[in-house]
Amino acid sequence: MDSWVGRPKASVGSSHPTGQAGFRQPRLHRHRIQAMKAIIVTRQGHDVSNNVEFVADFPDPRPAAGQLLVRTEASSLNQLDLWVGRGVPGFEMDYPRIGGSDGVGTVVEVGDGVDESWLDQRVMINAAVFQDPTPRPGRRAAGEDIIMIGEHVNGTHAEFFVVPATNALVVSQVDPINAAAYGLTHLTAWRMMVTRARIQPGSDVLIPGIGGGVALAALGIAQHLACRTIVTSRHQHKLDAALSLGASEGVLDEGQDFSGQVRSLTGKRGVDVCVDSVGKVVHESCLKSLARGGTFVTCGCTSGRDPATDLARIFWNQLSILGSTMGDMDEFQAASSLLKSGAIEPVIDSTWNPVEGRNAYERLESSKQFGKIVFDWR
Numbered sequence: 001m002d003s004w005v006g007r008p009k010a011s012v013g014s015s016h017p018t019g020q021a022g023f024r025q026p027r028l029h030r031h032r033i034q035a036m037k038a039i040i041v042t043r044q045g046h047d048v049s050n051n052v053e054f055v056a057d058f059p060d061p062r063p064a065a066g067q068l069l070v071r072t073e074a075s076s077l078n079q080l081d082l083w084v085g086r087g088v089p090g091f092e093m094d095y096p097r098i099g100g101s102d103g104v105g106t107v108v109e110v111g112d113g114v115d116e117s118w119l120d121q122r123v124m125i126n127a128a129v130f131q132d133p134t135p136r137p138g139r140r141a142a143g144e145d146i147i148m149i150g151e152h153v154n155g156t157h158a159e160f161f162v163v164p165a166t167n168a169l170v171v172s173q174v175d176p177i178n179a180a181a182y183g184l185t186h187l188t189a190w191r192m193m194v195t196r197a198r199i200q201p202g203s204d205v206l207i208p209g210i211g212g213g214v215a216l217a218a219l220g221i222a223q224h225l226a227c228r229t230i231v232t233s234r235h236q237h238k239l240d241a242a243l244s245l246g247a248s249e250g251v252l253d254e255g256q257d258f259s260g261q262v263r264s265l266t267g268k269r270g271v272d273v274c275v276d277s278v279g280k281v282v283h284e285s286c287l288k289s290l291a292r293g294g295t296f297v298t299c300g301c302t303s304g305r306d307p308a309t310d311l312a313r314i315f316w317n318q319l320s321i322l323g324s325t326m327g328d329m330d331e332f333q334a335a336s337s338l339l340k341s342g343a344i345e346p347v348i349d350s351t352w353n354p355v356e357g358r359n360a361y362e363r364l365e366s367s368k369q370f371g372k373i374v375f376d377w378r
Contacts, residue, residue: 036060038158039357039375040096041085048085049362054355058098061154061162063111068118068165070105070125072377074180075156077364078102078213079277079302084151085361091152101127101149102183103156103163104176105377114165123168124179124336125149125156126187128326146326157357159377167329169336181346181372182339184326185213188299189221189275190335191327197273197297197320201226204271206262206289209278210247211238211370214299218275219247220344221335230262230271232282241370245347255281259288270294280304290319297322347371 038058042051063069081099104124110116127149133141149155149163171179192214193199205222209215210231222229223246230249231242239250251261262285263270270291276282279301286296287310296319314321327335338344349371352360360373 034060036159037354037377038098039100039354040098040157043095044085044087044093046086047365048082049358049365051085052358052361053096054357058096058158060158060160063109063114063162065112066114066164066166067111067162068107068114068123068168069109069111070103070123070161070163070168071108072103072105072156072159072161073122073176074104074377075100075375076102076180077360077373077375078150078184079300079364080148080151080184081157081361082365088151098154098156098158098161099150100155100157100161101151102180103127103149103161104171104174104179105161107168108160110165118165118168121170122172122174122176123163124171124174124183125163126167126169126327126329126332127155127184128187128328129164129167130328144325148326157354157375169329169332171336171340174340176378177348177351177374177376178346179339181348181374182217182336182344183332185217185372186221186335186339186344186346187327187332188214188324189217191331192275192297192299192322192324193218193221193225193273194334195327195331196322196324197275197295199225199227199273203227203273204230204266204269204291206230206232206271206274206286207247208232208253208274208276208282208286209302210242210250211235211367212277212302213372214277215275216242216245216347216371219245220346221338222275224338224343230265232258238370253282257285257288258282259285262289266291273297276300278303280307283307283309287313287319290317292317293319295320295322297324299324349373351376 035057084099107118129147131145205227210233228248231247232251232253234253274286274296276298277300281303349369351374
């Protein structure tokens, strides 16, 4: 299985290396077993749920230097889980593998160099592990490089998972189901809106595809910032649900150019920011919905990665087109403070026993969900 880049090469699903210079046995804290229950993707394929199995004999991980071993209380699905099942362009994956980029649980063991005060703490994780660039003579660093738990290495859909201590956040008083439903989507939306788009309180914000995890996280953050929100969906019941959560306006997307409706709702001005994770099928409508000087920020392309665009509109209206991916620990702590304080609660579609893993993946693939799909491992 894949190794951590920039860390001692201990694979997520293998035994902790011993007998090598610089390694020591991790300090044991709980009786450990040699195999664990896990939801695995057995092979790559377009219909991911067909390749999902629940097993009781997957090799349990050991924490390498700098890592925590966590006994899972809850994990949740993201669109990334489907990309992992279908295959990520440019990245060769081995199967079977464990997905999951959101996880909450109790620390039961620590690796070398980790303070033992982590033991018994309930933690949630930031799955985006930022890598230190390799210095090269005469070259500048190329920018952020991320290893994703649940994509590049085994993830959280199992009885145990490992995470760098630097990517764990103590959430002692937070319900584990809520914490598992919150992490990645709200971190992603926070970076999109606060760090990248620099959204201001009172802004008009367009959120297409309401019902998905990132879109609902964006709705919660926009409301926290006192923004006016316009959401779109191809399903009236999802619009109704979003309006009940406090969305300002809803637009039914029946495949038409919905920019005219958005402009009508803003006095023909357009919106300040569009927060998009849908991609190709809504791209043109989103651009045409922006006010002059507006910002389009994207974190995903569920419906396709190669939309036609309008360069004349972009330069003439001085639009900003921004990409955004995951977020660092400063952003994670800022976003998670809203969960810990009770200012924002995640929207949960359904909670599943892990033995029903295939059915949960199937619901995500169907796009029927409104909110996060969570596994309860307790």
